[in-house]
Amino acid sequence: MANKFLGQFLLEKGLLSTKQLLHAIELQKEANPPLGQLAIREGFINEPTAVVINMAQQRSDQRFGDLAISMGHMTEQQVSLLFHAQKECRKLFGEILLEQRYIEQEVLTLQLASHAELKQVSMLNIDTTIKNHRYSNQITDILEAIIKNFTRIPKIQLKVAQVNPQKAVRPYGHFIISQTMHVPNPIKVGWIMSPKLMKKIANEFLGIDVSHQQPVYVDAVSEFLNIILGNALVSNGEEQTRLDPPIVELEKDDYQGLYTQALTLTMSAPQQDFTLFFIHD
Amino acid sequence: METALRILVVDDSLSMRIIATTLVTSLGHEVVGDAEDGKVALKKYRELSPDIVMLDLVMPRFEGKKTLKKIIEIDPHANIIICSSLGSMGDIEFCLREGAKFYLQKPYEIEGIRNALSSITSLSTFQK
Numbered sequence: 313m314a315n316k317f318l319g320q321f322l323l324e325k326g327l328l329s330t331k332q333l334l335h336a337i338e339l340q341k342e343a344n345p346p347l348g349q350l351a352i353r354e355g356f357i358n359e360p361t362a363v364v365i366n367m368a369q370q371r372s373d374q375r376f377g378d379l380a381i382s383m384g385h386m387t388e389q390q391v392s393l394l395f396h397a398q399k400e401c402r403k404l405f406g407e408i409l410l411e412q413r414y415i416e417q418e419v420l421t422l423q424l425a426s427h428a429e430l431k432q433v434s435m436l437n438i439d440t441t442i443k444n445h446r447y448s449n450q451i452t453d454i455l456e457a458i459i460k461n462f463t464r465i466p467k468i469q470l471k472v473a474q475v476n477p478q479k480a481v482r483p484y485g486h487f488i489i490s491q492t493m494h495v496p497n498p499i500k501v502g503w504i505m506s507p508k509l510m511k512k513i514a515n516e517f518l519g520i521d522v523s524h525q526q527p528v529y530v531d532a533v534s535e536f537l538n539i540i541l542g543n544a545l546v547s548n549g550e551e552q553t554r555l556d557p558p559i560v561e562l563e564k565d566d567y568q569g570l571y572t573q574a575l576t577l578t579m580s581a582p583q584q585d586f587t588l589f590f591i592h593d
Numbered sequence: 594m595e596t597a598l599r600i601l602v603v604d605d606s607l608s609m610r611i612i613a614t615t616l617v618t619s620l621g622h623e624v625v626g627d628a629e630d631g632k633v634a635l636k637k638y639r640e641l642s643p644d645i646v647m648l649d650l651v652m653p654r655f656e657g658k659k660t661l662k663k664i665i666e667i668d669p670h671a672n673i674i675i676c677s678s679l680g681s682m683g684d685i686e687f688c689l690r691e692g693a694k695f696y697l698q699k700p701y702e703i704e705g706i707r708n709a710l711s712s713i714t715s716l717s718t719f720q721k
Contacts, residue, residue, distance in 0.1 A: 317682050319685070325704070326712065330689050334689050517612075535609050546679070555678070
């Protein structure tokens with residue numbers, strides 16, 4: 313079960329057509345203009361300034377409004393006015409569907425309940441190291457997506473057993489599978505896993521026994537990571553995101569690569585721990 | 594049962610090609626070919642003229658969005674279902690505007706595939 317944007321959820325259920333979905337997305341965007349667009353409309357900044365702030369935003373984790381203030385392009389009062397205006401015109405996706413009569417209220421209520429169930433967060437006990445991390449939101453979303461997707465694998469109930477702000481080390485014979493998420497800054501996310509656990513995941517994921525076919529079980533576990541990270545990006549809701557394909561690395565014992573900072577989590581499953589790592593600049 | 598559709602599955606992951614083939618076959622349709630990247634997909638699209646293409650987005654050599662554009666260039670009526678782990682509003686909107694007929698978010702669910710296929714076959718533009 314994946315985290316899904318409501319429109320996508322209803323499309324797959326056959327309750328919305330692609331034409332209706334595209335129209336609703338267009339209306340949603342009109343009803344939720346970005347802060348920069350509103351600032352231009354109100355005459356607080358001009359278009360080139362908005363571009364400069366957007367570019368600065370890509371290099372930092374700050375929001376548009378905070379950056380505009382710190383760069384001296386807008387006052388706190390102006391940003392607060394814009395937030396208020398943004399809130400006033402905001403419409404929920406479901407509201408748009410009802411307004412357009414794309415779905416009946418009764419059907420939407422039912423579907424919203426089932427969609428909320430899909431999005432329900434697990435009872436993750438987030439460590440303070442993660443809470444205070446620069447990429448706390450992304451790491452939490454990834455952990456949620458991992459735990460949710462691992463419910464497909466019987467007899468594995470995951471929890472975060474250890475958190476270390478340090479390099480990841482590969483035990484002999486274990487595989488490293490990683491993937492770079494661009495949020496938009498790159499974060500390399502990966503896991504270090506024993507072949508035994510990988511076989512178990514692959515067999516459940518594919519529904520057939522592929523324990524004796526290493527390329528197939530490695531591929532299945534890579535794709536499992538790809539699905540988890542793709543789902544985590546949906547939860548994050550950022551539009552300027554993308555995902556590189558997964559890579560399998562066997563030769564590196566000290567997994568530091570070109571990145572300077574790492575966070576390592578030991579994910580605990582009965583007798584089948586694995587290491588999850590996040591590496592970023 | 595509806596008429597069996599001839600489907601081309603494009604995904605760099607062998608596992609996902611296995612899963613897609615199993616599910617599509619269980620719905621009574623036929624996977625006429627598969628491809629691990631966009632380049633092979635274009636070649637097979639020309640050779641096989643499938644009714645439907647199930648196309649992954651994140652692929653290492655010739656990725657999905659580029660493949661989508663190329664197939665639509667060859668055949669503006671191509672019936673393409675995007676199959677991706679990505680599900681942001683931006684990705685979905687981009688692909689549908691570029692001519693994809695449906696968007697499925699991985700992991701696959703049989704209901705989603707069934708609805709995607711029947712949504713395409715019910716379109717007036719569907720031609721076999």
